[in-house]
Amino acid sequence: MRGPPLSNCERRFLLRAIQERKRLDGRQCYDYRNVRISFGADYGCCIVELGKTRVLAQVSCELVPPKPSRPTEGILFFNLEFSPMAAPGFEPGRQSELLVKLNRLIERCLRNSKCIDTESLCVVAGEKVWQIRLDLHLLNHDGNIVDAASIAGIVALCHFRRPDVSVQGEEVTVYTPEERDPVPLSIHHMPICVSFAFFQQGTYLLVDPSEREECVMDGVLVIAMNKHHEICTIQSSGGIMLVKDQVLRCSKITAVKVAEITELILKALENDQKARRVLGRRGKGQGGKFGFAESIPKQKITTFSMESAAVDTNDVEEQAQEIITKAEPPSEVATQPILHSPGTAQIGEGIGNSWRDLEESEGEEAVEEECESKATGSECQTMETQDTNSMKETKPDEPIVLSDSEEEEVVILEPQELPKKTRTQTNSKQENPSTKAFNKRRKKRATY
């Protein structure tokens, strides 16, 4: 199945916005989305969220005979998969071009950069070596898969612990995690990919494109770098022509971003270590719990938290002054209720009260239908009486308050018409206490 296509209007809007240096989510051109790293209960399992893009990484190891050409080196295996839940266009088992390209990129970034020491994975030369397998699954696609995947991959590799091994002569003993603590992999440096999307033949560039921006971009440049400013991989796709100083500028930006992300990764790893350590072997501890169950926020219906969005408040004061000077002063709050007859009252102006004149039945129905459609929203000025059949005696200066009135006192800046009295039909949603007199009137009306 294919995802919904991008309409021409959306495309034009995005390109125009980029020309004016604005992005859909309010970021600046060189801003990354929020990176969130959470670890699972096992070593070597983590989920990285870059905005809404989510990638799950899992590292596992196995003892295998080594490759004949390299008898003293361990084997690394990388695999990136698109899950159908990531986007409607992804189907299981279909090797799309994008998948192949990203797989190659991740492999080059992690394998060719020699970030993992493969010599240390050798157990018995020529016979047994560790095969480290990294599986990346894309859980949600909101743009910039390769960045999220590279962060997830390197974090999982740093987090992973392989079982301890000891060799005595010809005997190889593999210790279980209970016997001896598992050993981390030997990682030299952390290469991280940063993507740049280009628009209008290279005139505008954006860091960390979202899914919509990726649909309209001309091409993308991916630079993998570590915090020591060494470029591990660089790839440009999409057929754009890049000028030398553009590439240099991108690499400088990459250096800054990679430093930030590396710091974040180290902090996350440290936090996780602390949580696990305090938890101790017995499983009970004062420290934080770890694992996915804790990292995924509970979706309670009463929790209403959103990520904070930066709001431009540069000229809020002037705007506020403008609004106040332009708005008319709110009209007189009418608190003088008029008692027409015992049991009915009227506040403010409105349709003429015809409760008393029950003989004029024709006019009432029409009037009631009209009233039904009156706005009862936030346009009201003062306390509105939903029903005029209020039985409470009113003091002259107190506005009538009904117990189940939906309206709260609202002061609006742009007053509209004078408050209208609204009457709802007797079969409306609201119920009101009514006395016998009122009931009699009701019955009388119902008979016609």
Added chain:
Amino acid sequence: MAAISMRLPVARKPVGPSAPRGGEKHLVAPGDTITTDTGYMRGHGTYVEDEKLIASVAGAVERVNKLICVRALKTRYNGEVGDIVVGRITEVQQKRWKVETNSRLDSVLLLSSMNLPGGELRRRSAEDELAMRDYLQEGDLISAEVQSIFSDGAVSLHTRSLKYGKLGQGVLVQVSPSLVKRQKTHFHDLPCGASVILGNNGFIWIYPTPEQKDEEAGGFTTSLEPVPLSDREVITRLRNCIVALATQQLMLFDTSILYCYEASLPHRIKDVLKPEVMEEIVLETRQRLLHLEG
């Protein structure tokens, strides 16, 4: 300049069910047992487990003699011959266009099913093939009719009438296909000042009523004149009303849209999208429609 409006959330009182229409449908959810009688044949949307017939989709049960099937309420568009659809061109291929119509497979519009200038019986030449992109490009919206259905469910469209063709300026609203009522005609000129095409696939196109009715040029020329503000307001209000009706699961046809439009007139256009206002105007529309029926 933005003045902020704040409303406090209130518990909305649930609206009781409206007057029961004749013939209550047997609605099921996935996993519900339809019948334990083994004499029935199972159709779409059902499966057999432990000698029970169980529904696999959420919808209404339909029975034809011995065949039981469940018609899903929220589903992709399943084409039927004679339906009017509004679609978007996604690909231009050799001798045909691929059109996206919110169905499981892309629909197909063959070059031979398209109206070309020069008359109906013109043979499609090689030049026509090369000039396909001049007629319809990726991203264009068209209105068409379903000509036939392939065996895999893909729909074949045709625009062999002057009222179908490329759509010009207007607003597209996407709703679920099951909300569009089947009627004799799906092209309506509403008295409020705009026209609407109710596609059976759930794509609804609202556009300003063209002044001259007889200036059809085969549906390819789109006028790019600026639409006046009054027309734009009508179109926007209609769009908000249709969104309100769709949110409240009311069937969409010209009368319901018109009543909803009239009910929304007292409110500002952007207020129509507020949930409480939506409920109110749809309630009024529902009552007027019931009044109309009985």
